Amino acid sequence: HICTLVPRQGSSRRALFSMVVVTFLRSTADSLVNGQAFGFCDGLRGIAVLWVCALHAWLNPGEASGDRPPGIGAWLVRPFASGDAGVDVFLVLSGFLIGGALHREMASTARMAIGKFALRRLWRIYPMLLIAVLLSTIAQAGEGCPYHKWWRNLYLVNNFPSHDVLYGCVGQAWSVSLELQMYFAAPLLFALASCMTSGKLCNMTGYVVALTSLLWLASTALRLYIVFDEDIIHQAFSPWPIPGAYISASFYMNTQYRCGTFLAGLLAGIAVSAHQRGTIVLVQEGSKLSLVALAAALSIWACTVLWGPNEFIMYQGRLPTFASLHLALWRPAFGVAMAVIVSLCAVGHAPRLTRLLSSPVWRPLARLSYGMYLLQFVALASLDSPFLDVIKPATSHLVGLVCVVGIYARVMIFIIGCMLLSLFSYALVERPGILLGKLCSDWLLQGASELATQKQESRGRADDDSTSAGSSSSSSAGGPRQVDEEAQPEGREVEDEEEEEEDEVAARV
Numbered sequence: 001h002i003c004t005l006v007p008r009q010g011s012s013r014r015a016l017f018s019m020v021v022v023t024f025l026r027s028t029a030d031s032l033v034n035g036q037a038f039g040f041c042d043g044l045r046g047i048a049v050l051w052v053c054a055l056h057a058w059l060n061p062g063e064a065s066g067d068r069p070p071g072i073g074a075w076l077v078r079p080f081a082s083g084d085a086g087v088d089v090f091l092v093l094s095g096f097l098i099g100g101a102l103h104r105e106m107a108s109t110a111r112m113a114i115g116k117f118a119l120r121r122l123w124r125i126y127p128m129l130l131i132a133v134l135l136s137t138i139a140q141a142g143e144g145c146p147y148h149k150w151w152r153n154l155y156l157v158n159n160f161p162s163h164d165v166l167y168g169c170v171g172q173a174w175s176v177s178l179e180l181q182m183y184f185a186a187p188l189l190f191a192l193a194s195c196m197t198s199g200k201l202c203n204m205t206g207y208v209v210a211l212t213s214l215l216w217l218a219s220t221a222l223r224l225y226i227v228f229d230e231d232i233i234h235q236a237f238s239p240w241p242i243p244g245a246y247i248s249a250s251f252y253m254n255t256q257y258r259c260g261t262f263l264a265g266l267l268a269g270i271a272v273s274a275h276q277r278g279t280i281v282l283v284q285e286g287s288k289l290s291l292v293a294l295a296a297a298l299s300i301w302a303c304t305v306l307w308g309p310n311e312f313i314m315y316q317g318r319l320p321t322f323a324s325l326h327l328a329l330w331r332p333a334f335g336v337a338m339a340v341i342v343s344l345c346a347v348g349h350a351p352r353l354t355r356l357l358s359s360p361v362w363r364p365l366a367r368l369s370y371g372m373y374l375l376q377f378v379a380l381a382s383l384d385s386p387f388l389d390v391i392k393p394a395t396s397h398l399v400g401l402v403c404v405v406g407i408y409a410r411v412m413i414f415i416i417g418c419m420l421l422s423l424f425s426y427a428l429v430e431r432p433g434i435l436l437g438k439l440c441s442d443w444l445l446q447g448a449s450e451l452a453t454q455k456q457e458s459r460g461r462a463d464d465d466s467t468s469a470g471s472s473s474s475s476s477a478g479g480p481r482q483v484d485e486e487a488q489p490e491g492r493e494v495e496d497e498e499e500e501e502e503d504e505v506a507a508r509v
Contacts, residue, residue, distance in 0.1 A: 028427050032364045040345040041093055043357025044338075046365035048089035049372050050415065052172075055083025056376055057414035058407060073404045075306075080411070082308020087175050088261040088331055090373075092338040094179050095186075095265025096272075096346075102190050103273040106204065112187055116441040121183050123437025128430045129153060129176060132374035136169045139381040156180050159253040170374060174253045181255055182262045189266075205274050212263050212270070219260040220332045226251055227328040261335030268339035272346040283349055290349040293340050300337035309334070371422030371430055372415075379417040 036042065058080035105112055133153045159174035159181075193207035251257055274280045283290040309330040344350040345357065 025427070028431055031431060032367050032426075033360060035358070035360070035363065038097075038346055039358030040342070040354045041097070041357075042366035043359065043362040044089055044093055044342070045369050046362040048086035048093075049365065049369035051079075051083045051086035051089070053083075053372060053376050053415050053418055054080045054411045055086070056380065057411040058083075073401055076401075076404045077407055079305045080407075082304055082306075085304050085308055085331075085334060088335055089338060090175065090369075091179065091182075091258070091261040092265035092268070092335055092342060095182065095262040095267075096269040096339070096342050097265075098183060098186050099266035099269025100273040101269075102186060103205065103208075103270045104277075106190060106194065107273070107277055112190060113441075114187055115444050117187065118184070119441045119444065120434075120437040121180070123433045123440065125176060125180065127433035128370060128374055128425060129170070129173060131425060131429050132170045132173070132378070135375065135378045139378045159255060159258075160250070170377070172373060172376070176374075178253070178255055178258055179262070182259060182266075186266060205270060205279060208270055209267060212267050216260050216263040216267075216332070219256060219258075219263070220329070223251075223257050223260075223328040223332070226257070227324050258331070260332040261338070264332075264335040264339040265342065268343045268346075272343055275347055282343060282347055290344055294344050294350050294353070297337040297340040297344075300334060301341070304330070304334050365419075368419060368422040368426055371425040372418040375421050375425060376414075376418050379421050380414060382421075383413060383417045 058077065102112060153170050153173045156177050159177045189208055189211050190204070193204045193211060196207050197203035271280065271282055275282045283293075309327070341350070341353070345354045348354070
């Protein structure tokens with residue numbers, strides 16, 4: 001009977017393999033259109049990745065600015081110039097989601113699953129980052145991605161540039177390093193606050209908010225100091241490969257200057273989680289304060305689109321002090337505005353904006369945003385020769401609105417190319433990495449729970465043995481010893497309670 005089944009094993013294996021592949025592809029397609037708890041985050045993430053890609057498509061190679069047509073055309077392409085603010089949107093969203101998740105976990109379990117958190121983050125980020133490094137090394141060899149510098153992207157410090165390695169493979173991955181650094185710093189803030197308050201949720205929330213606010217103020221103060229002390233404003237638009245632009249690159253990338261937007265999102269996530277649990281009330285239902293805050297935040301966002309964080313050059317000569325304040329304070333203010341928008345959408349005080357940002361149109365773009373961000377220069381290298389090299393010289397010789405149309409065509413082609421490339425990477429690399437991260441974290445938690453259960457069972461058996469041994473000895477010894485044992489019950493109960501408290505504190509730590 002077994003011999004008659006052997007010839008069918010090959011076909012059954014092929015059928016099983018094809019079934020697994022079809023099921024995986026179908027689930028991948030479903031994941032592109034499925035919603036999430038905070039649906040408005042999809043819209044914000046989609047806008048952010050379009051904003052960043054539009055900036056890099058508009059920029060001229062090797063320069064810090066792109067084509068600016070005269071007249072009204074300059075206003076129509078002005079949003080592209082502030083596309084680097086899309087990175088700040090990503091940072092606010094990351095801080096919001098991480099802060100809310102950590103606060104909810106501490107509120108429900110009084111502890112943090114650091115191993116689960118770290119595994120999921122690493123499996124979420126590193127597989128796609130490795131593929132981006134590999135493809136960039138192949139696509140841009142000899143130009144922006146020398147072979148001997150690719151390894152910098154595998155570490156968490158490539159947002160700290162130096163003179164000799166200012167450009168590396170996947171140069172935009174500096175923001176990934178910044179996010180990873182903040183991912184591991186956020187649990188430390190919660191752990192520190194928990195130790196300071198002995199694990200009491202209400203006090204812990206206040207301490208986390210206070211510590212995060214102090215860090216935000218420190219980052220903003222550092223930005224003001226370096227802008228006014230180092231005269232950085234004269235180097236902000238210098239090409240980075242020259243030695244004098246080191247301070248400018250550090251100001252743009254270093255964690256101490258760019259963490260403010262993440263911290264603003266972290267505060268928003270904590271506040272929303274506490275509001276949902278009834279610990280605090282952000283804004284009263286129907287209050288005009290929410291309308292005022294939303295209007296102010298949207299105004300700051302609109303001003304960022306038209307006069308972004310790098311548009312201080314417009315009044316650098318006439319108002320140098322105001323230009324310096326613009327450079328130093330615009331990003332922290334934009335981060336606070338984004339945090340206000342996210343908070344109001346999360347608690348239901350901006351329903352129209354929430355419906356707009358939660359539209360199913362944004363979901364595929366949000367799922368592909370990480371791959372689009374990392375692979376955008378691979379797409380640029382692939383599209384340069386057949387498409388962009390033809391459009392870019394043409395737009396530089398056109399005038400007015402015709403030039404604007406050419407610029408928008410270049411941006412659209414670039415974005416479509418990024419989406420197609422990231423779609424393959426999402427199906428083959430990114431989503432399998434996410435699933436593996438979940439499996440590894442679940443396996444880790446299961447092993448830890450089984451180990452804890454075994455310890456409890458062994459401790460229970462030891463207690464039962466000691467109890468039975470004590471009862472037998474007391475019965476054999478007679479009355480006086482029994483009287484002595486009954487005379488000390490309160491002390492033993494106190495000792496048992498102290499041991500239980502020590503076990504709870506150790507488990508919480």
